[in-house]
Amino acid sequence: xxxxxxxxxxxxxxxxxxxxxxxxxxxxxxxxxxxxxxxxxxxxxxxxxxxxxxxxxxxxxxxxxxxxxxxxxxxxxxxxxxxxxxxxxxxxxxxxxxxxxxxxxxxxxxxxxxxxxxxxxxxxxxxxxxxxxxxxxxxxxxxxxxxxxxxxxxxxxxxxxxxxxxxxxxxxxxxxxxxxxxxxxxxxxxxxxxxxxxxxxxxxxxxxxxxxxxxxxxxxxxxxxxxxxxxxxxxxxxxxxxxxxxxxxxxxxxxxxxxxxxxxxxxxxxxxxxxxxxxxxxxxxxxxxxxxxxxxxxxxxxxxxxxxxxxxxxxxxxxxxxxxxx
Numbered sequence: 001x002x003x004x005x006x007x008x009x010x011x012x013x014x015x016x017x018x019x020x021x022x023x024x025x026x027x028x029x030x031x032x033x034x035x036x037x038x039x040x041x042x043x044x045x046x047x048x049x050x051x052x053x054x055x056x057x058x059x060x061x062x063x064x065x066x067x068x069x070x071x072x073x074x075x076x077x078x079x080x081x082x083x084x085x086x087x088x089x090x091x092x093x094x095x096x097x098x099x100x101x102x103x104x105x106x107x108x109x110x111x112x113x114x115x116x117x118x119x120x121x122x123x124x125x126x127x128x129x130x131x132x133x134x135x136x137x138x139x140x141x142x143x144x145x146x147x148x149x150x151x152x153x154x155x156x157x158x159x160x161x162x163x164x165x166x167x168x169x170x171x172x173x174x175x176x177x178x179x180x181x182x183x184x185x186x187x188x189x190x191x192x193x194x195x196x197x198x199x200x201x202x203x204x205x206x207x208x209x210x211x212x213x214x215x216x217x218x219x220x221x222x223x224x225x226x227x228x229x230x231x232x233x234x235x236x237x238x239x240x241x242x243x244x245x246x247x248x249x250x251x252x253x254x255x256x257x258x259x260x261x262x263x264x265x266x267x268x269x270x271x272x273x274x275x276x277x278x279x280x281x282x283x284x285x286x287x288x289x290x291x292x293x294x295x296x297x298x299x300x301x302x303x304x305x306x307x308x309x310x311x312x313x314x315x316x317x318x319x320x321x322x323x324x325x326x
Contacts, residue, residue, distance in 0.1 A: 003027055003028060003029040004027055004028050004029070004068045004069065004286065004289055004290065005029055005031045005065065005066070005067040005068045005069075006022055006028055006029070006030050006031065006067055006068065006069055006070075006071060007030070007031055007032035007033070007034070007051075007061055007062065007065055007067035007069075007070050007071070008030065008032065008033050008034070008044065008070075008071045008073065009034050009035075009058045009061070009070060009071065009072050009073070009074060009082055010034075010035060010071075010072060010073035010074035010075075010078075010096075011033055011034075011035040011037075011040040011041045011043070011044045011073070012035070012040060012073065014073045014096055015044060015071070015073040016044075017073075017123070017125075017278045018071055018073070018094070018278070018282055019044055019047065019048060020047075021278065021279045021282040021283070022048075022071075022282060022286075023047070023048045023049075025282070025283075025286055027286065027290065028286060029050055029051075030048045030050055030051045031050065031051045031052065031065040031067055032051055032052055032053075032054055032061040032062075032064070032065040032067060033045050033051060033052070033053050033054065033061075034053075034054045034055075034057070034058050034060075034061045038053060038055050041053040041054070051065075052064075052065065058070075058082050058085055059085050062085060062086065062089050062091055063089070067091060068091070068092060068289060069091065069092040069093060069094060069119075069285075069289055070082075070086045070091050070092070070093045070094070071093070071094045071095075072086075072093055072094065072095040072096065073096045074096070075158070075160045075166060075167075076098050076100075076101055076160065076166065076167050076168050076172070076173055077101055077160065077165065077166045077167075077168075079095070079099060079100045079101070079105060079106075079109075080100065080105045080108075080109070083095065083109040083112075083113075084108075084109065084112065086118075087109070087112040087113055087116055087118065090116055090118070091118070092118045092119045092120065092289060093113075093118065093120055093121075094120070094121045094122075094123070094285055095120070095121075095122055095123070095301070096122075096123040097122055097123050097124060097173075097176055097177070097180075097304070098168055098172050098173055098176055098308060098311070099122050099301065099304055099305070099308055100308060101168045101172065102312070103305070103308065103309055103312060106305050106308055107305065109301065110301055110302050110305050113301055113302075114302065119285075119288050119289055119292070119293075119294050119297070120294070120297070120300050120301035120302075121281070121284070121285040121288070121297045121299055121300065121301070122299045122300070122301055122303075122304035123281065123299070124176075124177065124180045124181075124184075124281075124298075124299040124304060124307070125277040125278055125280070125281045126177050126180070126181045126184075126257065126277065127180070127181070127184050127281075127298040127299050128275075128277045128280035128281045128284060128298060129257065129273060129275065129277045129280075130271075130273060130274055130275040131254065131259065131260040131271055131272075131273050132181065132184070132185075132254075132260075134260060134271060135185065135245075135252060135254060135260055136184075136185060138250075138252065138262050139185060139245070139247070139252070142247040142248070142249060142250045143247055143248045143249070144186060144220075144222050144245055144246070144247050145222070145223075145246050145247060145248055146222065146223045146224065146225075146246050147182065147186070147222065147223070147224035147225070147226075147243055147244065147245050147246065148224070148225050148226075148227075148243075148244050148246075149178050149182070149224065149225070149226040149227070149242065149243040149244065150178075150226070150227040150228075150229075150239065150240075150241050150242070151170075151174060151175040151177070151178055151226075151227070151228055151229075151241050151256070152211075152227060152228070152229040152230075152231075152232060152239045152241060153229070153230060153232050153239065153241070154230060154231075154232045154233070154234075155201070155203070155206075155230050156174075161173065162203065162205060162206040162207070162208060163205065163206070163207050163208070164207055164208060164315075167208075168311075168312075168315070169208050169209065169315055170208055170209075170212075170228050170229075170230050171194075171212060171214070171228050171311045171314045171315065172308070172311045172312065172314075172315065174228075174230075175226065175228040175311075176307060176308070176311045178226055178243065179214075179216075179226065179307055179310050179311050179314075180299070180304070180307035181243065182216065182218075182224055182226070182243070183306060183307055183310065184298075185243075185245075186218050186220060186222045186224065187218050187219055187220045187222070188218065188219050188306070188326075189216045189217065189218050189219070189310055189326050190217045190218060190219045190325070190326060191216070191217045191323050191324060191325050191326055192214055192215065192216045192217075192310065192313050192314055192317055192323070192324050192326065193214070193215050193317050193322075193323045193324070194212055194213065194214040194215070194313075194314040194315075194317040194318050195212065195213055195317075195318070196209035196210075196211065196212035196213075196318045197209060197210060197211055197212075198210055200231040201230065201231055208230065209318060210229060210230060210231040211227065211228065211229035211230075211231055212227070212228045212229070212314070212318060213225055213226070213227050213228075214226045214228070214314045214317075216310070240255060241255070241256040242254045242255040242256045242258075249264065249265070250262065250263060250264045251263040257273060257277065258272070258273055259271060259272045259273060281298075281299070284296055284297055284298065285297055309326065310326065313326060
């Protein structure tokens with residue numbers, strides 16, 4: 001069996017959400033690694049045991065090893081030229097979120113990939129959770145009234161995370177998972193208003209908002225308020241992140257990537273996550289590449305652009321104080 005050839009651009013921590021699974025898939029061979037810090041690429045090549053490290057550019061890697069697909073795991077402000085290099089060569093790609101920091105870049109990539117008929121995937125792994133599948137099935141029989149959600153914690157250690165210029169802010173970089181999951185569960189948003197505050201976090205070089213609340217109105221009529229915060233100190237007792245979904249005849253409590261509880265008048269059911277969502281998203285993308293079938297991916301680039309637009313609209317609302325129509 002001829003193996004699918006995969007190259008990786010960006011060999012930092014996030015790449016390890018994918019590389020171990022690619023290593024284990026029998027029909028996959030990792031053939032190339034590129035990182036601005038070559039030692040990280042060398043570490044990943046040694047871990048996998050196959051492929052070549054490239055030191056000049058991602059273009060050099062694509063031209064030499066000619067992969068079937070490129071995994072792009074780079075900081076948020078580095079998107080654009082890498083994807084365009086893949087598109088120019090007709091190389092399919094998987095990209096980690098956030099897929100860009102502005103819609104002009106994302107839409108150019110979206111349109112270029114569509115024109116070439118490339119199979120794409122964005123790393124919204126929550127869509128591949130078994131407990132999310134169960135939630136969608138449960139909601140098919142219940143009417144959602146409103147939703148409240150949260151992603152609250154501290155500040156990650158990545159150098160690019162604490163500034164809007166390099167991360168896009170916590171909504172765009174981190175809580176985009178909840179905004180994407182909300183689209184996946186409740187349909188397309190119609191408008192959003194987002195309020196935020198500063199003053200809780202004092203850190204040199206930090207310019208993000210410490211906490212925000214976005215109120216989203218969906219075309220279906222569902223209203224969701226989603227909180228985002230990075231103000232939590234080490235002394236905090238812990239925060240239960242996830243989505244609380246309030247139906248006319250039921251309650252759903254989705255705890256982030258851990259469990260979901262369904263409550264009705266007659267029963268309470270709790271289900272723990274069983275499947276590995278990172279393995280599942282990689283499995284889905286490799287299967288899509290093998291079959292040449294974009295529909296096997298639950299988070300294609302074109303759809304992910306809509307989640308990016310929603311989170312960027314939250315930032316726009318914060319800075320203008322206005323409701324943003326979508």
